[in-house]
Amino acid sequence: MFNKKILVNIFISSLAFAFAGKLHAQNISDYRPLYKSMVQKHGNAIVTVKFVMAINSAGKEQRIEDRAQAVLVSSDGLLLVPDRAVSFDFSAMAGGKQGEAGMVAKSSEFRVRLVDSEDWLTADLVTRDSALGLAWLRIRNSPKNLPFVDLSLGGKPEPGMEFYTLLRTNDESGSVPLWRQGMIMGETHVPKLTFLVDGMPGLAFDGSGKPLGYVDVNLTAMSTARSAMGLDMANINLQLTPIDKVAYATKQASKLPVAAAAK
Amino acid sequence: MPLSKSIRSFTGFIIFSFAVSSSLFAQTMERSSDALRISKARDAVLPVVVSILTVRQDYQQGEPVLSVSSGSGTVISAQGHIATNAHVTQNGKSFRVVFFDGRELPAKLIGTDTASDLAVLQAIPPAAETFAFAKFAENLDDLMPGDTVLAMGAPWGLSNSMSAGVVNNPRRLLVSLFDDEADYEDRLGADEPTGRYYAWIQHDAAIAPGNSGGPLVDLSGRIVGVNTRGMIVGGDLAFAIPGPDAGGVVQRLIANGEIKRVALGFRLRSLKGTRYTSGVLINAVERRSQADKAGLQAGDRIVSLNGEVVTALQPIDVPALQRRIAELPIGSQVVLKIERSDKVIDVKLKADAQPKGRGDDLASSPFGISVTDLTQPMGRRRQLDDEAGLLITGIRPGGAAAIARPKLEAGDIIRKIDNQAITDISKLSSIVIPSNSEKFFLFEVERDDEKIISLVKPESNDKVRVPLPELPQSWSGVEVQAISTSLAKDMKLVSAGYRITRLYPDSPLAKAGAKIGDLLVGLQGQKLKPANDVASEPFHQAVRDVVPETEVQFEAIRNAQPLTFKLSFLPSPISSAGLRTLNLSKLRVEIRELGFYDRVNGHLPVGQTGVILDGVESGGPAGLAHLQRSDVIIRLGKSNVDNVEALRKALDTALASKSNALIPIIVIRGSENRVLYLDPYWLGN
Numbered sequence: 001m002f003n004k005k006i007l008v009n010i011f012i013s014s015l016a017f018a019f020a021g022k023l024h025a026q027n028i029s030d031y032r033p034l035y036k037s038m039v040q041k042h043g044n045a046i047v048t049v050k051f052v053m054a055i056n057s058a059g060k061e062q063r064i065e066d067r068a069q070a071v072l073v074s075s076d077g078l079l080l081v082p083d084r085a086v087s088f089d090f091s092a093m094a095g096g097k098q099g100e101a102g103m104v105a106k107s108s109e110f111r112v113r114l115v116d117s118e119d120w121l122t123a124d125l126v127t128r129d130s131a132l133g134l135a136w137l138r139i140r141n142s143p144k145n146l147p148f149v150d151l152s153l154g155g156k157p158e159p160g161m162e163f164y165t166l167l168r169t170n171d172e173s174g175s176v177p178l179w180r181q182g183m184i185m186g187e188t189h190v191p192k193l194t195f196l197v198d199g200m201p202g203l204a205f206d207g208s209g210k211p212l213g214y215v216d217v218n219l220t221a222m223s224t225a226r227s228a229m230g231l232d233m234a235n236i237n238l239q240l241t242p243i244d245k246v247a248y249a250t251k252q253a254s255k256l257p258v259a260a261a262a263k
Numbered sequence: 264m265p266l267s268k269s270i271r272s273f274t275g276f277i278i279f280s281f282a283v284s285s286s287l288f289a290q291t292m293e294r295s296s297d298a299l300r301i302s303k304a305r306d307a308v309l310p311v312v313v314s315i316l317t318v319r320q321d322y323q324q325g326e327p328v329l330s331v332s333s334g335s336g337t338v339i340s341a342q343g344h345i346a347t348n349a350h351v352t353q354n355g356k357s358f359r360v361v362f363f364d365g366r367e368l369p370a371k372l373i374g375t376d377t378a379s380d381l382a383v384l385q386a387i388p389p390a391a392e393t394f395a396f397a398k399f400a401e402n403l404d405d406l407m408p409g410d411t412v413l414a415m416g417a418p419w420g421l422s423n424s425m426s427a428g429v430v431n432n433p434r435r436l437l438v439s440l441f442d443d444e445a446d447y448e449d450r451l452g453a454d455e456p457t458g459r460y461y462a463w464i465q466h467d468a469a470i471a472p473g474n475s476g477g478p479l480v481d482l483s484g485r486i487v488g489v490n491t492r493g494m495i496v497g498g499d500l501a502f503a504i505p506g507p508d509a510g511g512v513v514q515r516l517i518a519n520g521e522i523k524r525v526a527l528g529f530r531l532r533s534l535k536g537t538r539y540t541s542g543v544l545i546n547a548v549e550r551r552s553q554a555d556k557a558g559l560q561a562g563d564r565i566v567s568l569n570g571e572v573v574t575a576l577q578p579i580d581v582p583a584l585q586r587r588i589a590e591l592p593i594g595s596q597v598v599l600k601i602e603r604s605d606k607v608i609d610v611k612l613k614a615d616a617q618p619k620g621r622g623d624d625l626a627s628s629p630f631g632i633s634v635t636d637l638t639q640p641m642g643r644r645r646q647l648d649d650e651a652g653l654l655i656t657g658i659r660p661g662g663a664a665a666i667a668r669p670k671l672e673a674g675d676i677i678r679k680i681d682n683q684a685i686t687d688i689s690k691l692s693s694i695v696i697p698s699n700s701e702k703f704f705l706f707e708v709e710r711d712d713e714k715i716i717s718l719v720k721p722e723s724n725d726k727v728r729v730p731l732p733e734l735p736q737s738w739s740g741v742e743v744q745a746i747s748t749s750l751a752k753d754m755k756l757v758s759a760g761y762r763i764t765r766l767y768p769d770s771p772l773a774k775a776g777a778k779i780g781d782l783l784v785g786l787q788g789q790k791l792k793p794a795n796d797v798a799s800e801p802f803h804q805a806v807r808d809v810v811p812e813t814e815v816q817f818e819a820i821r822n823a824q825p826l827t828f829k830l831s832f833l834p835s836p837i838s839s840a841g842l843r844t845l846n847l848s849k850l851r852v853e854i855r856e857l858g859f860y861d862r863v864n865g866h867l868p869v870g871q872t873g874v875i876l877d878g879v880e881s882g883g884p885a886g887l888a889h890l891q892r893s894d895v896i897i898r899l900g901k902s903n904v905d906n907v908e909a910l911r912k913a914l915d916t917a918l919a920s921k922s923n924a925l926i927p928i929i930v931i932r933g934s935e936n937r938v939l940y941l942d943p944y945w946l947g948n
Contacts, residue, residue, distance in 0.1 A: 052661030056853050056878035063324060063660035087731050087840045104840040106731055109661040120666065129734045130838070131807055191800040192808070252734055259729045 034207060035179045038164055041209045043177040044115045044147040045072040046168045046202075049081060049123065049137065053088070055105040069167055070112060070137070071149055071203045073250050077142025079112065080151075080250060082201065082216050083128050086135040110137050113171060114146070124258035129249050131192075132241055133216050136253040149203060151250050154243030155210035157195050159184050163204040163212050163240075182215065185237060195240035204240055213240040297411065300482040304413055305425060307484030311338040311397045312477060313345055314361040314417035315370070315384065318882045318945065319354045322633035325659035327626045329356070329851055329882030335416030335477030336360065336384065337486060338396045339513060343368075343386035346399075346513040347476030348491055349375045349457070352382040354624075357945065360386050361422055369944060374516030377620060378524065378589075380457040380491055381509055382476075383516040397478070399510030400485035406433040406464070414468035414490055414501065416477025428468030428499065435465035435502065436579045444532055444578040460586035461508045462579055464488045467499035479503040486510075524589035526617040527597065528552020529559055531584060533575040542566040542602065543575040543584055549643060557612035560603065567600040589617065624656070625688040629696045629721035630704075631662020636687050637676065645676075647709070651686040653677040655708075667719040671708060675715075679707035696721045731840040737811045738835035740770015743802050745793035746782065757823050760784035760791050761802040767859075768869050775828035778821065785818035806832060836860065844877060845907045849914060849946060850890075851883020852876055854907055857895060865895065865931065872905040873897040873931065884945040888928065897936075898929035918946065 049070040054061040068085035072078070088105040111120040121139050128135035139146075157163070160183075167178040182199020197204075197215055204212045218239050227235070315334045320327050334351030338344070345360060352358065358370040368386045375382040386394065410430045418424050436444075437458070464479065470493045479488035488503025515522050532546035542564040548554045565573055568588070575581045591597060593616045601608050622636025634653040635641075642650030655675045658664050664671040677685050681704055685691055694704070706717045743761035751759045760782040766773045777783075783791055786805055793801065809815055809832055817828040836859030844855045854874045862871050873895040879886050890896075896904050900917030904910045917926045925940040 050666075061853075061878075065660045065665065089838075089840070104838075106729075106840060108729060109666075111666065125729055125731065127732045127734055129736075131736060131804070190794050191798065191804040249734060256732075259732050 031179075031181070034164070038166060038179055038205060038209060039177045042147075042149055042166055042205065043168075045149045046070075046166045046177060047072060047079070047112055047114055048168055048170055048175070049079065049085065050109075050111045050113075050120065051085060051107040052109040053105050053107045055090075055103065066107075067170060069202050072146050073136075073151055074148050074254060075144070075146050077123075077139030077146060078126070078148075078250070078254055079123060079137040079139065080203070080214070080246070081135050081137060082214075083130055083133045083135045084216075084219070086125060086128050086137075087130075089130070112137070112139055113175065114143070115168075115175070126256050126258055127253050129253075132214075132245060132249055133218070134214060134241075134246065134249060136250065138258050140258075149211055151211055151243060151247035153210060154247060155206045155208070155212050157184055157204075157212040157240060157242055159187050159195065161206065161212070163197070163199065163206060163215075165200040165202040165204050165215055167200060167202055182238075184240065193242060193245075195242065196237045197240045198237060201238065211243045211246075213243045214246050215240045297482070301411070301413065301427065304480050304482050304484040305415075308337070308397045308413075308478055308480045308486065309415050309423065309425060310363045311395050312336070312363065312415045312423070313338060313386075314420065314422040314473075315345070315347055315351055315476065316359040316361070317352060317355040318357045318887070320356045320882075321354055322624060322626055322657050325626060325631050325633045325657040325662060325664070326628070327633070329880050329886075331882045331887065333417055333420040333473050334475045335473065335490070337476075337478045337489075338386075338394050339383075339398065339510075340396050340517070341393045343388065343392065343394045344373065344396075344513070344517055345370065345384040345386060346489065346509065347382055347384060348489065349377045349380045349382040350491075351476045352384065353377075358384055360384065363423055374520040374522075376512055376516060376522045377457055378522070378617075379460060379508070379512045380504065381489065381512045381516070383513050397484075397486055399513075400481070400487045400506040401510070402507055403433060403464075403487055403505055406430060406481065406487055408432055411482050412464075412466050412468055412487065413480045413482075414466075414470045414474060414477065415480060416470070416474040416490065418469075418471035418473045420473050424474075426469040428466050428501070431465040431467055431500075433464050433505075434462040434579055436462050436582065437502070444535070444581070458491075458504075459582060460589060461505055461582050463492070463502040464505055466501050466503065468501060469499065470501045474501075479506075523593055524617040525591045525593055525614040526552070527588060527612060527614065528554035531565075531575065531581050533578045533581055535577050539564060540576070541572065541574045543573055543581070551643075553612045553615050557610050559599075559601070559610060559612075562603070564602045565599050566602055566607070569598055622654075623688055625692060626657075627691060630664050630719060631659035631722065632664045632671065633657040634677065634688060634691065647676065649678075651678075651684065652709070653685055653688060653691060663719050663722050667706070667717045669715070669717050671706065671717055671719070672710065675708040675710050677706060677708050678714075680704050730843050733835075733838065733841055735811045735834040736807045737809045737813075737832035738770070739772045739806045739817075739830075739832060740767040741765060741772050741777065741783075743783065743799045745796055745799050745802075747793050747796050750796050756782065757820050758782065758784045759793060760820070761793065761799065767863055771830040771833050772817070772828060775817075775830040777817075777819065777828055780821070781826075782820040783817050784820055787815055843907055845911070847911065847914075849918075850885040850941075851880035852885045852890065853878040854896070854910060856907055861895070866934075867895070867931065871895075871931075872903075874904055874907055874910050884941060887945050888939050888941040890928065890930065890939060891932065893932075895931040896928060897931060898927075899941075900926050900928075917941075918943065 047070050048067055050067045052063050052065050054063045068081055070079040070081045073080045086107050090103040110123040112123045113120050123137040123139045126136040126138050163182050165180050169176050180200040182197050184195045184197050186196040188194055199215055201216045204215045206212050215238050313336050315336050317332050319330050319332055334347055336345040336347035339346045352372055352375055359367055360370045361367045368388055370384040370386050373383040373385050408430050412430055414426045470490050474490045477490050478486040479490050481487045487506045489509045490503045492502040494500040528549040529545045530547040532544045545559055545561055545563040547561055548559050573584055575584050591614045593614055595614045597612050597614050599610045601610050618639040620640050622638045624635050626633040633656045635656050637650050637652045637654050639650050655673050658673055703718045703720050706719050708715050741763045742765035744764045746759055746762050748759040763779050763781045766779055785791055811834045812831050814831050819826050839858055842856040842858045844853055846853050855877045857873050857875050861875050876892055876894045879890050879892055898904055899913040902913035902916055904913055923943055925942055928939045928941055930937055
């Protein structure tokens, strides 16, 4: 039942994104220069990360392999990823309070494939911020001078702005950059300052290539945004966390060592 | 109601009543006779029926998994041999048997025969002992449909259970009217077909999972069958291996530990539906088998075997013939008289020993795979040219094989590693993997007729658990309820705000003097004004927006009077994901540090120590001691358990005594402190 509800919500939200995309796609007729400059500027900082998510069931770990988009945010291999790639709190999804002793799926065995490389490099968890929905990994024995997105040079998001999310396909599909525009549809301060957007999850940039914030799906909010035949779709959207918050948390994370393994 | 009808009804009632009365008398006599026979049969066999507890080791996702299963059995010798089903002992690592009087003994596996689905265990008493036992019936010629039979055993693990029913068919082949008899063998099991050599006894005495291996007893107190199969859905259909067949197999298992049979490489089908009245048809010939080499063909009709006439008119006649062939002397020359295209020819072939159906299993942790030794039948079914190799049965997600270049897959056949032929699992286990080395191994595998090479880097640290840390967030230590402006008005409260509904002990607000029911209306001069009646998250977000350990001031209202709380926020307690966990392989459990939320949700004192169980493998020592997820272990043996490391030490200390005494474990479960007992037997101590 839980899954069904999520699926319905995701389906409705995808419809909403599709309609919204058509509306604002009319503003610019030729996106090619924008695409080219965006990919040239930041494309190599967008990488894919693989991981194994495990949950303990009856004393035995049930594991699945998964992957997520990651952004290099320092030249020495600090990576920004969505927190859901690192841990997933089922109690929060079921209406419980986050952080309580509920069932939590945890990820490990992070591996990163840099652009123009065939190797999967090991990465370790540094820390996470479940309230922001972000986590940070660090590439083990990282190569020097990696391309990265400087989050301190961010722009200011505002409702009505168009933004662009950079993504990278998996290696089975050529590991190529993708670019998708989105729209900031609104702004809320409840429970925190967040921009309500359509588009794709990932790091969002303005037209000049400045990072605007991190776009992600808020699964907890989606699961509680109940609307059946009322079709109230105002709550079915992605959320953009402003870049200053992302940058501040990233700065804190950059000072930390990788999380120590239990012995 | 018309009178005539009433009279007719009355007359009818009298006649019916008399009939019932006379019949009742006869039935009462019969029942008392039946009851007496049932109780005699019960007393002859039930006291020697045992429940069997098996700790199984199976493989999931490339790793071994322990679980517990139960079955039934019958003591069949004074030395404590116990007959049961092979599927009861399958993949068993250790066994316990529980006797009629509740006594529990460890047992060892004497032999198993998957082809007949029979196995023999032997109880291991602490001192030499002569066991009471029962015997299998030697023939079932007089067993008829309608005969009363008793099923004894432990359905769903409920020991000393007995049910009664009747024989539906004493010679049942599991082929319905709508099936092709030629498909029968395909349905007996992929790599280990069972039940090829006998017809089943179909009966309707109620059986359930757990009855497997238990006896089916007639009213003479004979074991006429071994209950083996049933229908979970569909009602009273149960199937037992005939007692005489079972008796023969278990005696050979006791004598030799195994049963060797002959395979000629062809399948049989009856003459049903043909014009023939003698012989048996060859239904299929396996490629490269003795039959193939001798030139036998599908459709040939065997009319004699080593000079003796053979005939199978109906499918039910085939199993006995299969058995007759299987029991030919291994290595002997077999002469078949064949009729093909109206010509009779003699065909000679060698009686090969039947190869093992399924190979041994192994999990390789460094490579992240589970494998099975390929056997000849497995290779034949997969149409492989070569049966020397290992079949990959599972891949550990994220393990070495899963991230190999290219990745290995379940179903691949490992032929070579680093150019060394891997012909069986001993070759795999003998590979030396230097710890913490960067060495890669070159695997050569076969996949869908392709020969693929893959580079695999083994892992030496495959059980590392990393607690998931978080950036510090401010925490006030309360749960709150949103009181919107309109709700405050309707409730006649002074202001909107967040009402404290729960106050965590020793939290910043608790220490500042806040109480449940206080209404928090401002923080650092900013109004706390809920947007609706349900969302409390904005309050927590307002707290999180303040840097931890900053001095702050809350404005509050208590009993319509304003008051303030001055405090410093603490970093929020570590969530369960951020606590240290340990996979304690000896106990087969995952344990975790006791955290703040464990204590408050479990109504435990702030200073409560111990470790919490995040997961318990049912077939592991902890599972067998009935430990459960969420139990908090506070003491093991003679040692207190304060933390994860203390549990490991306490266990080592308790096991170091080399005593077989049960190890008490004190746990907090709900509102109780409970004692459970860990049996060193399950730890292999």
